[in-house]
Amino acid sequence: MATHRPIEYSQASAEVRAVYDDMLATRKTDYINNFWKVLANDPANLKRTWESLKQIMGPGALDPLIKELIYIAVSVTSQCPYCIASHTASARAKGMTDEMFHELMAVVGMANETNRLVAGYQVEIDERFKAG
Amino acid sequence: MATHRPIEYSQASAEVRAVYDDMLATRKTDYINNFWKVLANDPANLKRTWESLKQIMGPGALDPLIKELIYIAVSVTSQCPYCIASHTASARAKGMTDEMFHELMAVVGMANETNRLVAGYQVEIDERFKAG
Amino acid sequence: MATHRPIEYSQASAEVRAVYDDMLATRKTDYINNFWKVLANDPANLKRTWESLKQIMGPGALDPLIKELIYIAVSVTSQCPYCIASHTASARAKGMTDEMFHELMAVVGMANETNRLVAGYQVEIDERFKAG
Amino acid sequence: MATHRPIEYSQASAEVRAVYDDMLATRKTDYINNFWKVLANDPANLKRTWESLKQIMGPGALDPLIKELIYIAVSVTSQCPYCIASHTASARAKGMTDEMFHELMAVVGMANETNRLVAGYQVEIDERFKAG
Amino acid sequence: MATHRPIEYSQASAEVRAVYDDMLATRKTDYINNFWKVLANDPANLKRTWESLKQIMGPGALDPLIKELIYIAVSVTSQCPYCIASHTASARAKGMTDEMFHELMAVVGMANETNRLVAGYQVEIDERFKAG
Amino acid sequence: MATHRPIEYSQASAEVRAVYDDMLATRKTDYINNFWKVLANDPANLKRTWESLKQIMGPGALDPLIKELIYIAVSVTSQCPYCIASHTASARAKGMTDEMFHELMAVVGMANETNRLVAGYQVEIDERFKAG
Numbered sequence: 062m063a064t065h066r067p068i069e070y071s072q073a074s075a076e077v078r079a080v081y082d083d084m085l086a087t088r089k090t091d092y093i094n095n096f097w098k099v100l101a102n103d104p105a106n107l108k109r110t111w112e113s114l115k116q117i118m119g120p121g122a123l124d125p126l127i128k129e130l131i132y133i134a135v136s137v138t139s140q141c142p143y144c145i146a147s148h149t150a151s152a153r154a155k156g157m158t159d160e161m162f163h164e165l166m167a168v169v170g171m172a173n174e175t176n177r178l179v180a181g182y183q184v185e186i187d188e189r190f191k192a193g
Numbered sequence: 194m195a196t197h198r199p200i201e202y203s204q205a206s207a208e209v210r211a212v213y214d215d216m217l218a219t220r221k222t223d224y225i226n227n228f229w230k231v232l233a234n235d236p237a238n239l240k241r242t243w244e245s246l247k248q249i250m251g252p253g254a255l256d257p258l259i260k261e262l263i264y265i266a267v268s269v270t271s272q273c274p275y276c277i278a279s280h281t282a283s284a285r286a287k288g289m290t291d292e293m294f295h296e297l298m299a300v301v302g303m304a305n306e307t308n309r310l311v312a313g314y315q316v317e318i319d320e321r322f323k324a325g
Numbered sequence: 326m327a328t329h330r331p332i333e334y335s336q337a338s339a340e341v342r343a344v345y346d347d348m349l350a351t352r353k354t355d356y357i358n359n360f361w362k363v364l365a366n367d368p369a370n371l372k373r374t375w376e377s378l379k380q381i382m383g384p385g386a387l388d389p390l391i392k393e394l395i396y397i398a399v400s401v402t403s404q405c406p407y408c409i410a411s412h413t414a415s416a417r418a419k420g421m422t423d424e425m426f427h428e429l430m431a432v433v434g435m436a437n438e439t440n441r442l443v444a445g446y447q448v449e450i451d452e453r454f455k456a457g
Numbered sequence: 458m459a460t461h462r463p464i465e466y467s468q469a470s471a472e473v474r475a476v477y478d479d480m481l482a483t484r485k486t487d488y489i490n491n492f493w494k495v496l497a498n499d500p501a502n503l504k505r506t507w508e509s510l511k512q513i514m515g516p517g518a519l520d521p522l523i524k525e526l527i528y529i530a531v532s533v534t535s536q537c538p539y540c541i542a543s544h545t546a547s548a549r550a551k552g553m554t555d556e557m558f559h560e561l562m563a564v565v566g567m568a569n570e571t572n573r574l575v576a577g578y579q580v581e582i583d584e585r586f587k588a589g
Numbered sequence: 590m591a592t593h594r595p596i597e598y599s600q601a602s603a604e605v606r607a608v609y610d611d612m613l614a615t616r617k618t619d620y621i622n623n624f625w626k627v628l629a630n631d632p633a634n635l636k637r638t639w640e641s642l643k644q645i646m647g648p649g650a651l652d653p654l655i656k657e658l659i660y661i662a663v664s665v666t667s668q669c670p671y672c673i674a675s676h677t678a679s680a681r682a683k684g685m686t687d688e689m690f691h692e693l694m695a696v697v698g699m700a701n702e703t704n705r706l707v708a709g710y711q712v713e714i715d716e717r718f719k720a721g
Numbered sequence: 722m723a724t725h726r727p728i729e730y731s732q733a734s735a736e737v738r739a740v741y742d743d744m745l746a747t748r749k750t751d752y753i754n755n756f757w758k759v760l761a762n763d764p765a766n767l768k769r770t771w772e773s774l775k776q777i778m779g780p781g782a783l784d785p786l787i788k789e790l791i792y793i794a795v796s797v798t799s800q801c802p803y804c805i806a807s808h809t810a811s812a813r814a815k816g817m818t819d820e821m822f823h824e825l826m827a828v829v830g831m832a833n834e835t836n837r838l839v840a841g842y843q844v845e846i847d848e849r850f851k852a853g
Contacts, residue, residue, distance in 0.1 A: 063315045064413055064426070092321070096307070099314045103427035109512065110307065110434075113505055117299045122292035127259055128300050134263045135304035137841040138270040140404045140668050143311045144304070145840060146322040149592055160254035162592070163631035166841045167249045168260050170638075172267035172276070174834035175228070175242065179275045180805060181797040181826045182231045183195045189224070190278040196809055196822070235823035241644065242830075245637055269445040272536050272800050277444060281460055294460070295499035298445045302506075306438035312409060313401040313430045327579045328677055328690070356585070360571070363578045367691035373776065374571065374698075377769055381563045386556035391523055392564050398527045399568035402534040404668045407575045408568070410586040424518035431513045432524050436531035436540070439492070439506065443539045446495045447459045453488070454542040533709040536800045541708060545724055558724070559763035562709045566770075570702035576673060577665040577694045591843045620849070624835070627842045638835065645827045650820035655787055656828050659794045663832035666798040671839045672832070674850040688782035695777045696788050700795035700804070703756070703770065707803045710759045711723045717752070718806040 067098030077101045080111050087115055094147060126155040134169045199230030209233045212243050219247055226279060258287040266301045331362030341365045344375050351379055358411060390419040398433045463494030473497045476507050483511055490543060522551040530565045595626030605629045608639050615643055622675060654683040662697045727758030737761045740771050747775055754807060786815040794829045 070081055070093065080101075081093055100107045118128050129152035136144035149162075157165075202213055202225065212233075213225055232239045250260050261284035268276035281294075289297075334345055334357065344365075345357055364371045382392050393416035400408035413426075421429075466477055466489065476497075477489055496503045514524050525548035532540035545558075553561075598609055598621065608629075609621055628635045646656050657680035664672035677690075685693075730741055730753065740761075741753055760767045778788050789812035796804035809822075817825075 063317060065314060065423075094319050094322070095316050096311055096314075099316050100310060102423070103430070105512070106310075106427060106431050109509055110310070113303060113509065114307070116501070116505065117296075117303050121296050122290060123262075123296045123300075127262070128296070130255075130259070131263060131266045131297060131300045132304045133841070134266040135270050135301055136308055137837045138267050139305065139308040140836075140840050141308040141311055142840070142843070143316050143318050144308050145843060146318050149843075150322045158254060159593075159630070163634060164249075164253050164255045164260070165263060166631070166838055167634050168255075168263045169267055169841060170834040170838045171245060171249050172264045173271065173837045174830040175246070176268055176271040176273040176276050176800075177797045177833045178232060178238075178242070178826055178830045179228055179273055180800050180802070181793070181829060182197060182228075183802070183805060183809075184227050184231050184275050185195060186275050186278050187227050190226070190275075190282045197819075234819070235826070237644070238823060238827050241641055245641065248633070248637065265445070269441045272440075272444050274444070274447070277447060281447075291461075291498070295502060298442055298499070299502050301445060302438040302442045305441045306434040308404075309401045309437045310430055310434045312404050312406070313397070313433060315406070315409060315413075327581060329578060329687075358583050358586070359580050360575055360578075363580050364574060366687070367694070369776070370574075370691060370695050373773055374574070377567060377773065378571070380765070380769065381560070381567050385560050386554060387526075387560045387564075391526070392560070394519075394523070395527060395530045395561060395564045396568045398530040399534050399565055400572055402531050403569065403572040405572040405575055407580050407582050407586075408572050410582050414586045422518060428513070428517050428519045428524070429527060432519075432527045433531055435509060435513050436528045437535065439510070440532055440535040440537040440540050442496065442502075442506070443492055443537055446461060446492075448491050448495050448539050449459060450539050450542050451491050454490070454539075454546045529709070533705045536704075536708050538708070538711070541711060545711075555725075555762070559766060562706055562763070563766050565709060566702040566706045569705045570698040572668075573665045573701045574694055574698045576668050576670070577661070577697060579670070579673060579677075591845060593842065622850070623844050623847050624839055624842075627844050628838060634838075638838070641831060642835070645824075645831050649824050650818060651790075651824045651828075655790070656824070658783075658787070659791060659825060659828045660832045662791045662794040663798050663829055664836055666795050667833065667836040669836040669839055671844050671846050672836050674846050678850045686782060692777070692781050692783045692788070693791060696783075696791045697795055699773060699777050700792045701799065703774070704796055704799040704801040704804050706760065706766075706770070707756055707801055710725060710756075712755050712759050712803050713723060714803050714806050715754050718754070718810045 063095070063099045065099050065102040067095055068101040069098065073101060074104065076104045077107060080104075080108050083115075084111060096143065096147065126152060126157060129155055129157065130161070130165050133165060134172075137166075137169050138173060195227070195231045197231050197234040199227055200233040201230065205233065206236065208236045209239060212236075212240050215247075216243060228275065228279065258284060258289060261287055261289065262293070262297050265297060266304075269298075269301050270305060327359070327363045329363055329366040331359055332365040333362065337365060338368065340368045341371060344368075344372050347379075348375060360407065360411065390416065390421060393419055393421065394425070394429050397429060398436075401430075401433050402437060459491070459495045461495050461498040463491055464497040465494065469497065470500065472500045473503060476500075476504050479511075480507060492539065492543065522548065522553060525551055526553070526557070526561050529561060530568075533562075533565050534569060591623070591627045593627055593630040595623055596629040597626065601629060602632065604632045605635060608632075608636050611643075612639060624671065624675065654680060654685060657683055657685065658689070658693050661693060662700075665694075665697050666701060723755070723759045725759055725762040727755055728761040729758065733761060734764065736764045737767060740764075740768050743775075744771060756803065756807065786812060786817060789815055789817065790821070790825050793825060794832075797826075797829050798833060 068077060073081060129148055132148045136148060200209060205213060261280055264280045268280060337345060393412055396412045400412055469477060525544055528544045532544055601609060657676055660676045664676060733741060778785060789808055792808045796808055
């Protein structure tokens, strides 16, 4: 159970409701997921987090679906079950196929493996990689 | 300094050289980076790791550049300086622009932030996200 | 289910009971939580862990409530659901308000975000921060 | 070396300079650290990150010094050398004593230890901790 | 619930069944655990992962039981509940005693603690440890 | 540079010197590494950490060399360069061969990989693994 009760739309203050309205319009959905309803107990953090997310996850040089895949990669590496479940659903809704998901998992697994081989063998950074 | 001396091409056994040759041909380069040269101290692990990487990072449902971005996302979350440096170079070589890199960083930062908000507020997984 | 059955007070050996007694007296409670009851299967580790915890979490230059907040920050970053639940309860008992909790979460989220931006951009440590 | 060159005040665009000015005024300093100068290559992220940080790290229910300690706790758990160095300097500037630092380290170490004991023993959350 | 339905032996393609057969023969068991049945949705990854695991976890310079202990140490540090549960069962089957498990947990906890003390105090690597 | 100056034997207080003496005698060496010399700035933490380490890393159901391998596995997973360097040296001194090290690295890499596959596929714990 969450540390705070989820705040439903009908109970929300005007400040929270404004965020919910923007979220529903932006996402073209009538569903607000638990993360936001719990975070709504801190309206300032709700607003700041939503506005950052909206700005960051929207279209740009990277497609929104690609951004969802990156989000999953981080959430799997951090071991966050909620985030994995919710962003896997978002990625599906944006067109992630089974084949994409399998390839994503293979890359994430491989990267976590080689991250540790590099650390354990104490490999030094090649001069040519230092230029950034 | 690495726990083991890097094994240069000229010093390599036939077994290691066969991996190096495949790597150079696959990557269309004449450069072998430190990770592989150090891992070559364990030829079985070198071969297995290279063959997995070649299979996983090649073209598929996801573009090789997208796979590099995912690799960077994991390496940044795991805090692996070598991996960040080497895969940032690979991603550049495959066409990553500055704008893509900035967006990648923004998503990785945001995901790491919300991964912890979810955990700290002990948010329960929405029923609709449980279907997988 | 835990790897080992929790050891209740009534079943405990004299060695374990001595730790339980000290814990109940120190904490002014009649409740021993599952962590300790499971760890009691290894009496040496139980005793060592409890004695370290008692010494570290008591009053000092930092207030015990502040120490609980720091404990939560670590547990959220490590993604440990049990630790988050139990130390959030402890912090509440020591006076953590909702407002404190929300600010704690905001800082923990922000720090996890910037930890990754710094790594991804490969930012070098400023000379003035090297003096320690 | 960072992936992007630090942008000095004298080279900065009006957009970046506005953030720098606010930062210098808010922090009552004439020094901008490398993190911000590198992040300035992405002005939108610079502005968003600074504004979030300013809002989150300022006075509130928790003292700014306490927030710095929490920041260090996260950065140490995440193993981010830059973040540890820069926020240790910030905490010193806000009044962190040696004794506070030692206690902070002891709590962070202890929490990381017990986070793993709990996971390894697969301890179940006590009913009384589930109410949040 | 897993993102993909587990694939039972009776439903499996010839490709997947060949992996299952090798697994059952190698492990001298008639049980395939959920991880493999879910991973079977991506036959190439199933085969590659199983073949790596079989090669890595078998007898060598380190005993298979010791390898299981190392696997648990990593899984506890990464906070992976499934992996902790399944590899604790494997280690038990290979002869891990309660005393070994308790000592393993103590080392894992201690290492996680000192990993952070070292980071927080920004300890420099001793010259004599640099030779690898 | 460490946050605190290392305290050399000749400068140490009687309290710190007693810990150093016990360390030198227990380890049959005349060398104290930087970690302890820096931690000596907090004598209570030095003493507690050393006594725990001595108790935990000594002979028991697991051989001291095996305990060093487990320590390395954790340190690599946590990405702690100092800890990897110092415990690799300790393990070498206790008899770790190259072959053991390579196998250790392979297991640590593999475990980190499968930890993420399990999380990403949201695999449920098998009933038979729940008994602990």
